[in-house]
Amino acid sequence: MPEASKNLQEKIRELQKIIYRAVTDLDKCISCGTCVFYCPLKIRVFNNEGKAVTIKTNKSCGGCSVCVKRCKNKAISLIVLRKK
Ligand code: SF4
Ligand code: SF4
Numbered sequence: 001m002p003e004a005s006k007n008l009q010e011k012i013r014e015l016q017k018i019i020y021r022a023v024t025d026l027d028k029c030i031s032c033g034t035c036v037f038y039c040p041l042k043i044r045v046f047n048n049e050g051k052a053v054t055i056k057t058n059k060s061c062g063g064c065s066v067c068v069k070r071c072k073n074k075a076i077s078l079i080v081l082r083k084k
Contacts, residue, residue: 019081020063022054028075035067035076 022035022044029051035044036052041059044052044067052075054061068076 017083018063019083020061021079021081022061022067023077023079024051024053025075025077026051026053028073030073030075032072034070034072038066038070040064040066 026049031046031050031052033046033052036046041057041062043055043057043059043061045055047053054067063078063080065078068078
């Protein structure tokens with residue numbers, strides 16, 4: 001296998017080990033719905049208290065940061081975890 005392809009395969013394997021979590025600071029969320037509207041995977045929803053949270057579905061957060069950037073109240077943090 002050419003060296004460039006090997007490096008690319010290695011990079012893909014590394015990226016597959018990364019897990020993203022978009023976590024809401026519930027005290028800062030003003031329930032505007034912007035993140036719910038813009039999340040491309042539709043995994044941001046309102047909880048029972050009307051605050052926006054990320055739910056677990058068969059689609060995992062892709063770490064695109066759209067919700068983080070769109071939230072005017074800076075209520076969302078993107079946490080990067082690594083699978084063992
Ligand atoms: S964009 Fe921010 S303030 Fe608005 S619903 Fe989402 S987390 Fe809450
Ligand atoms: S980072 Fe992207 S995929 Fe993940 S919850 Fe936010 S908008 Fe959705």
